[in-house]
Amino acid sequence: MSLFDLIMIGISLSMDAFAVSICKGLSVRKVQLSHALICGAWFGAFQAIMPSFGYFLGSRFEHLLNSVGPWVAFILLAVIGVNMVRESFGGDETVDNDFSAKAMLPLAVATSIDAFAVGVGFAAMEANIVVAALLIGCTTFTLSAIGVKVGAMFGDKYRAVSERIGGLVLILIGLKTLIQSFL
Numbered sequence: 001m002s003l004f005d006l007i008m009i010g011i012s013l014s015m016d017a018f019a020v021s022i023c024k025g026l027s028v029r030k031v032q033l034s035h036a037l038i039c040g041a042w043f044g045a046f047q048a049i050m051p052s053f054g055y056f057l058g059s060r061f062e063h064l065l066n067s068v069g070p071w072v073a074f075i076l077l078a079v080i081g082v083n084m085v086r087e088s089f090g091g092d093e094t095v096d097n098d099f100s101a102k103a104m105l106p107l108a109v110a111t112s113i114d115a116f117a118v119g120v121g122f123a124a125m126e127a128n129i130v131v132a133a134l135l136i137g138c139t140t141f142t143l144s145a146i147g148v149k150v151g152a153m154f155g156d157k158y159r160a161v162s163e164r165i166g167g168l169v170l171i172l173i174g175l176k177t178l179i180q181s182f183l
Helices: 003-027 033-060 062-088 101-125 129-182
Strands: none
Touching: 003 033, 003 062, 003 101, 003 129, 033 101, 033 129, 062 101, 062 129, 101 129
């Protein structure tokens, strides 16, 4: 898997966290640096941790994944991508202005579930999980911090578009992985 692919996966996986960060930015009267850092830290950390868990679980079943790895990666990325696109057509998310651990933990877990499945796909592709997890975590940290500011400036206008683009990118990367396995 190329560095470009990992960057695109990192950006795609961070779209849910970016959308929630936009909502968090909408929820506060005056955005402070601490708001952006809190969102970035929570979402970035969980987006780095969850694919690592998925990878280690997937590597436990390596003997099964070796023969069907490209198909597993394609199916997981396609399902996650389709789900992201589908959710982008749903109603507006409501998020309050609470940045406490009690409020942020469920959001961080909810936005990183798909990263767990991608981690299983990484095991099937025998990707370098340390590089992948760090890249995904740093990308999500950055985009989530920016999302808080974007939410304060532009509102909910870009949430659905960002989720659709992220979902389509994941589908395309899954398709590319599958096609490369036949070459």
